[in-house]
Amino acid sequence: MSEPLVFHFEVDVSDFTSAGTASVTVKKNLRQLGLPSDVIRKLSIAMYEGEINMVIHAEGGTADVIVTEEYIDIILKDHGPGIPDVDLAMQEGYSTATAQIHSLGFGAGMGLPNMKRYSDEMKIDTELGVGTTVTMRIWIR
């Protein structure tokens, strides 16, 4: 079996207008690899939601995407405030976003539920004051 393909991104908060660059780049690369379009769509939406969360709720972080022949893993790691109550954060409609974030179109409290729904497996490791790591897996077949 061939070596997995790895993409690594630094997700920067300083430039909110370019938020989503990592996800859009991954989408483009996966298209070139010829992966099924429904897999690419699920993956890129799940990754974008996580990327935006790192920008608006943490202070940025890193995104790693590992592509194997059977599955794709996305690992989003930040050193933000952590999530006090993960079950609550996972509920549709729960959000701590500010008015400024709402004006950009975010803060509906649908991001984490979307990540759960578009990935096949999802795990959240979070510690208050230390940061959050979200790992998602999407099976190709």
Next chain:
Amino acid sequence: MIVSELLEHGFTEVALPDPEREIHGVYIGDLLSWVMGRAQADNAWITIMSNINVIAVATLADTAVVILSEDVELPEEIVRQAEMKDVNVLRSPKPSYETAVLLYELLK
């Protein structure tokens, strides 16, 4: 129906990098995570949001065209982004509901 056909029905061009794209269905929404959760690939997406994130969401959700209702203006640099990212954007003078009703008739 393809996106460019809408130009004959009161919609105006904002960015049209992929005019032949087929439209299947419509989704209306301004909160981006709702759109990503509920819109389907190839939908026409009606919104009043006009910031840069709309272009990223249209790319990722694979919508056929973004329709800015109420004649919402898109800043010049965002129009350029849409063109670069192959995202079709049209403008409608009508509110979202009336825009959707018109699309319903056209897509029948």
